[in-house]
Amino acid sequence: MYLNCHTYYSLRFGTFSEIELLELAGENHVTQLALTDINNTSACLNFIRKSEQYGIKPIVGIDFRNGVEQLYVGIAKNNEGYKELNDFLSRHLYEEREFPQRAPRMENAYIIYPFKKAAEWEDCELSENEFIGIAIADLRRLAFSDLLSLREKLVVLQPVTFRNKRDFNAHRLLRAIDNNTLLSMLPKSEEAGEDEKMFPLQNLATVFAEYSFILENTERLMNSCHIHFDFSSGRKPQNQQTYTGSKKKDEELLEKLCREGLPYRYPEAEKPIWDRLEKELSLIKKMDFVSYFLINWDIVSYAREQGYYYVGRGSGANSIVAYLLRITDVDPMELDLYFERFINLYRTNPPDFDIDFSWKDRQDVTQYIFSRFKHVALLGTYVTFQYRGVMRELGKVFGLPKEEIDVLCDGKHRAVNLDEVSVLVKKYSKLIQGMPNYVSIHAGGIIISERPLHYFAATNFPPKGFPTTQFDMVIAEDVGLYKFDILGQRGLAKIKDAIAVVRQNQPDRSGFDIHNVKAFKTDPRINNLIKHAQCMGCFYVESPAMRMLLKKLAVDNYLGLVAASSIIRPGVAKSGMMREYILRHQNPKRTKEKAHPVMLKIMPDTYGVMVYQEDVIKVAHYFAGLNLGEADVLRRGMSGKFRSREEFQKVKAKFISNCREKGYADAIIFEVWNQIASFAGYAFAKGHSASYAVESYQTLFLKTYFPLEFMVAVLNNGGGFYRSEFYVHEARMLGAVIHPPCINKSFVQNIIKGKDIYLGFGYLKDLEDKTVKRIIEERERRGSFISLEDFIERTAISIEQLSILIRIDAFRFSGIDKYELLWEAHFKLGSTKKEEEPPKLFKPEYRHCDIPALRTTALEASFDQLELLGFCLRSPFELLSKEPKNRNGAKDLQRYTNRYIDIYGYLVSIKNTTTHNGKRMNFATFTDQDGEVFDVVLFPQVAKTYYFWGKGIYRLYGKVVDEFGFLSIEVVKMEKQDYIPDPRYAEEQPNGNKELLKKI
Template sequence: MYLNCHSYYSLRFGTFSETDLLTLAEENNIKCLALTDINNTSACLNFIRKAKEYKIKPIIGVDFRNNHQPLYIGLAKNNEGYKELNDFLSYHSHEKINFPETAPVFKQAYIIYPIQKVISLNKTEFLTNEFIGVSITEISKLRLSRLKSLEHKLVILQPVTFRNKKDFNAHRLLRAIDNNILLSRLPETQQACFSEKMIPYHEIEEKFSEFDFIIKNTIAIQKNCTIDFDFSKNKPSLNQKTYTGTIEEDNTLLRELCQKELLYRYPNPKQEVLDRLEKELSLITKMQFVSYFLINWRIISYAQSKGYYYVGRGSGANSIVAYLLRITDVDPIELDLYFERFINTHRTSPPDFDIDFSWKDRQDITRFIFEEFDHVALLGTYITFHYKGAVRELGKVFGLPKFEIDKLSEGDYDYNTLDHIHKLVIIYSNLVQGIPNYLSIHASGILISEHPLHFYSATDLPPKGFPTVHYDMIIAEDLGLYKFDILGQRGLAKIKDAIKIIKYNQPEVADFDIHDISRFKKDPKINTLIKEAKCLACFYVESPAMRMLLSKLKTDNYLGLVAASSIIRPGVAKSGMMREYILREHDIERRKKSHPIMLDLMNETYGIMVYQEDVIKVAHFFAKLTLDEADVLRRGMSGKFRSRKEFKDVKEKFINNCKNEGYKESLIHEIWNQVASFAGYAFPKGHSASYAVESYQSLFLKAYFPLEYLVATLNNGGGFYRPEIYLHEAEMLGATIQTPCINTSNHEHTIIDKNIFLGLMILRNLDLKTTQTILTDRNQNGPYTSLDNFIDRVQISIEQISILIKIEAFRFTEKNKHELLWEAHFKINGAPTQQHNQPLLFKEKRTEYKLPELKTSELETAFEQIESFGFPLSGYYKILASPPKNKNSANQLYKYTNKFIDIYGYLIAMKNTKTHSGKRMAFGTFLDQFGNIFDTVIFPKTQERYKLKGRGIYRIYGKVVEEFNFLSIEVIKIIKQDYIPDPRYV
């Protein structure tokens, strides 16, 4: 009887999930139910999947509305009807246009107009598939309406949006958030009626008892709607089935490509290589994954033709076929990669490739995929309300001032002292947490389907310009659609740009092969950088956590870096296994304490689970699960899948099997905790190996061409740290930093010898259009000779030229910047100059002004740079209100081991975390006054007493502790230092 139900995918409208809706129907003895979210189909597939568990017949459709004003409900009679509705919804979504007041003709879908809409339209004629919907509250209206004579057209349309008053309150708050208005000003037209609730089946029959024909019509529609998708384990893939057009041609092409590339990868292939290749080809063919490989190969081939850098990673790096096709650069034979993690006869889903491209090239790769293949869409994801965001939105809705909202969002309050309104913000922020806020794009997933994707959902057209489905990767996999992962990263762009810069700055030594990884692995200079953790700016190994790990492990080889790349992941650290790995690295006897089976399975990592494959190994060989069950366990460790029945069943079987094997309870508990805590975060070994390859490439550049590499890093948006840290590193390595100049600077930063010329891109308030105008004119007409010459040639406002003058971009004139500012104000007179496309024959005569001698101080320059760049090139220590009281440095920490030190540090990185008991603590990384890095640990008591207040210089007092030769300070006292007042305004 319920043909119009909403889940929380009716964005900023609904308040509970599609599974909650099914639970509600079960409680009310409802056997057939329609999910019709507002202009959205996100929940439809999972609704159908879950409905079988509740023994409820699912109907799906769309509640079409303009600005949340009801128009009509579309219900799919079958799968074709669902596609029709999705086509219609998608067209209007893509074109950003309103739906028409009356529905178009649908062949396989019903249309139900709310009775109020019929009255307002004065609609008298209805197609065969069109009906009039009446809710419980509209029964009395029907009695007095002429529409009651249209007996064959009337159906029950009782919307369901709420379960209780709390849902209704949350709904009103969501509507206020959506409209960006105070709750008190929310109009009734923007909210649902509290009557939109579900009642038991027999009660709704009673309500409509005098109109039995309405009940019959409603039941008839329910009977005529049947929709289903295959969610079984062994379902066929819905991805594009062939690359060439036939399976036979695909199989032949894949084998030919492998044979063609075999000698490139293995000049003298051993029998082991040939056997592995044959094994993989046989299994890939048997599992019908050939087209998946060929599609990835086609994408890579296009990238190669364009000269794009890429890295193939993920579990796909376990495959020799992927290695031969150049999808990855990781040799699975060298690393003894576990092929069964990638493909096994129990695995129904195709292999998983993650292909990273430069962030500059990714858009073109995506465009190519959409043009090359027929049925393509980006995978969707939903951004949900989190605590901080929910508090901020609700605080605004309740009209709280910003400073109070800030305190609430940071958790800086005592709940018992809050007033009623503040408590409501906290209560309802907890209620809306986890509710979808808006549709976004998956970080990398692209779907390439055999059939039109509107068979499965509607699509949106986000600003990037590519259609995006309404569901996420979990639902896609349930359905049998498996994503292609195309990612963008800055590390590859840094490598490519660095090579270009090296060829320009040092052409005599630029003849090297950046893909000669085997040489890099043996290079002592590179391995020393890893061992000493001097990896700033290098891909994946520059963070404080990684620097700490490498220092403790004393890693100096490729395989060690591969392991470190996965050990650093959150789950391994959380389980305590990162620390255990470090202990076993240094203590041979400790390794022997591992269970013999664990040690045998993971001898290379001392019996500790480090990679995703280890989960499968342990589940299969230790807990005696099938490979299929083991893969369910691996997948189940990630977020949404963990709550599923399949995962819970496998978890139970894991523990029971271990008991049956006779393992001690303590051992079972220990092993399960390892599995449960890190599997969703850990990398496949091939994935870590791919990361390590890119790390070695960037480490090579850092070792031999550090300044050029740092310039490339800056030009690509930096890395883990802020740009100032990379400029500081360049200075420490001998560079001279030149501030922007209109005659020498380009848009990006450049380097000549050891001089780094900052680009105009660093000026935060300089318009890109102004930059382009300056550079275009300079390229066409040569350098600027004076301020007058610049003003004659460039159309620019006084605000924009002031930015350039203040940062001394006109220093070639040898005039003081204050003098130049006076001249600019007089000569531009507040209005932009006229731009001339050709050199002026007669230059405008400009008045010369006699000005007093003006001077600029070093401190004034520092504050100008903070305003222009976000930091002073000379560093912050020179502008401290009180100079440091000591000269202690990071290089002296070893002298203070187990002693207390008083030291000054400029905060460059901060990681906030929580102890096992939920208390807040932090890890801080600082630069001392001599430019050296040191690390700190701020435990809860100190964190609570001395709250760090963002970027700045702190005076730190604490105890120096050492673990495996890694030194850090356990902070006892930390106080932020003041800067001098800005001399420009004093």
């Protein structure tokens, strides 16, 4: 009898989930009900999926509203009606326009107008599918209304938005947040009525007893509604079923493409390759995944035609078919990639293909997919209310000042120090924390469906410019819609741009093949770079943690890098197995002593340590005796994408009981289980790690043979793990001469000429885009600027913008000191902002004056650079107010091993972390006075005494420790060093410089 139920997907309005709605219905003996969220269908599929479990017949629809004004409720008679409603809703969401007061004619959906709305009509003519809804609150007025004569058209429309007073309070908070108003100022018209609750069916029947025909009409309407989606384990994929239009032709095409790919990948294909190919093709056909492979092949083929770089990752990289189709560049035969991780008969979902494109190319690839295939949408995801966001929003709702909100947000306050209102904010925050706030876009998921996507849900049209589903990846997989992951990555743009820079700067050396990874893997120069962790700027291997691991493992080959790429993941590290792996790697005797024989037999390459995601399957299957289907349940449970915890717990229980039957001791069983559990959401498939390692080798090749061009490409793509300053520093260490921006040579991005790197205008954060555009266009049209006066005449620049360029020394070609140029600029332009002007027929007359001889010091130039670029182009150690007491650096760590060292370092990066018992500690990376990198750790006892006070130079005193060949300093004392006072603002300024600086 309930045709108007809301969940919290009625965003910033509803207060509980679709599962809680079903539970509520069960408590009130309701056997069928309709979920009708406000302008949203996000919860519908899961509501249908779970309804059988609660013994409830599901009905779905939409509550159409303009703001909070309820216009009508649409109820789907069947799946076609659900699509009609989704079509109508999506159209209005796309166009961001209001819904009409009367709904359009629908063949397979009912429209129910609320009594209050219908009572305002002069003409109450209703179509066959239209009804008038009566809530409990309307019964008093119904007896005196002409609408009572429309007996066959009246149905119960009792809204359900709350379960109790707590829900109503949460609702009011959500409405205040949505209206950006104080709770005390929230208009009643913006709230739902507190009586929008569900009552037991018997109570509802009693209330409507006088109008039993309304109950009969409602039951008849509900009985006529039937909606079905297949959520069974044996469901067929709902993705596009064929690529060519015929399954037979699809299979023939897939086989043809594999045969054509063999000579490229395997010039001399031997029997194991043919056997693996035949095995894969047979299973791909049997599982109906042929079109899935062909669609991925189509996407990467388009990318290659356009000259776009890409990397295929995910479990699909375990496939020889994917390798032959050039979806991936990982050879599963070379790495002995586990076939059952890629696909097995128990697996209903196709393998993952995460295809990375350059962040510059991804948009075009996405556009191609939408134009190439018929039923396409981006996959949605929901951003939920999290702690900090809730505190900030509720702080505003309760009228707290910003300072008090900031205290609540940082989470470090003590409850006894909070005032009464702040306590209320904390109390009520628990009501809405975790609720969906707004729909967003999945990082890379795209759905390509056999049927229009409005069969499944409505779609939004966010700023990305593509339709986006109102459901997430979990429910998509539940219903059989498997995403294609099209991801954007800056690492690929670095490779592509580096090659372009090499062609421009060293054309005679640009004939290499960046895809010749087989040659890179055996190049001693590249492998030596990895071994010594000289990887700044290189994909996935440049972070301090990765540098540390590479040194500890002394990695000097491709397979070692593949392992390292997965060992670094939090799952392996968390379980303690990263340390164990290193110990076994360095000491083969330990492997024999510590590794369980079965585990060692399963994973000989990783010393019996679980490193890859497929190791979970191997261990579950061979160690615990689970079948591959049960093993895959564990694997999915660890991937972070899993739905059924109940199913997972059953498999866990079987894992333990099977191991006991095999005679393993409980200590061994639970040690292995804890390793598996630590993988949750973190482990990489081996093929995934191998794909990362391939890209790492490509960037390492460029770093080895074209270091300066590569660093320019890194800088032009926003850097990487570190700030841009350190990639500039790395380029200098590699032999580059770094120049500040120049009006005659610089562009928005950095450029290189020989060994000279000219920084781009983009680093000058206060320089406007239109100014940069005008400079470059004028320079390309009429040649280089010959003087400041020439520049002013040709660019119509304001004094504020011109001052930035002069202060960064962009006119140094003139040979005139920049202070003199600043005086000249002020005389020529004055202090008013000069707007863009049309070209003048005659040269303007400027005032002439005699400018005193001025001189910029190197220190003043450095402080200008610090202010304008964010870093200076000389060693920061030259800015210290006191000269360092020693020259100790990274080169000295070896001889100080197990001794204490006094050392100065310029802060590169900090990693804040906590110990297992919640105490704060820090890892940090510095550069020494020679520009070399070294690492330190501050354990909790030290970290609570010494703090990092932003970037700058620190004096550190600590013990040098050697852990598996990696040297670091355990800090005992630390002090930040002062820079000299900024000479531009010192009391004694020669030649009137101080007065000029005040002016500008």
